[in-house]
Amino acid sequence: MSRIATNSQRRIAAIAFAVLLTAGTAMAHEGATGVVAQRMDLMKQMGQHMKALGAMLAGKTAFDQETARRLAETMHQHCEHVMHMFPPGSDGHHTEATEAVWDRRPEFDVRMRSFDAAVEDLVAAAASGEKTQLQSEFKRVGQECSGCHDGFRQKK
Template identity: 45%
Template structure:
């Protein structure tokens, strides 16, 4: 599997983790602290992988990554650092196993995802 396919897989896994945890936090699924921690841990692992998967060698490969990723590399790096910080806060909150304590950090992660996608992802 090439790095672009790996990156797309990492992004899909992050979306799946967000959905699983989000369903619990919204009350659409029963909250299970162990499952929530596992979802957040997977999100954290994929977050770190994704940061390394946007090399300039991949900029001409077909994907939804906008050319802005490479044209405004410093801004993209800042977005990824904000995302990493938000995910780390969610990891810390998930370790406490408290549903209410995870809600704000989870929202921050979602906002970070949206912010990056608006600036650095092409529409379908």
């Protein structure tokens, strides 16, 4: 196998790295309970799925379509759950969510739906096994993650 990474692989690696940095603060809030702890856990797991998928797409680990499909589908399930885990009043001091989640709710919901649509396309690309397609959907999902975090998650 060629050791020379393509530009596309390098970009994928950069996204995987950005997601990894996002996951870096995950230890910060052991005090969180209930729905806050649950959504943190799902987010954290999605971070791990993105990392595993990114490593495969960047050629750092062997590409396996079945694994890619499972990762994408699990992410989709998590996404469908997590979108219902920001009820009013779940904004205590353990959360990293900004007030904007509740103050600008329609915008947050739009972002969640657009994220969900991107993950659905990721699932479809993983099922087709079309790697180029999978790479571009992976990038799109990565942009949805950071696009939402920019306004709705506190920066540490």
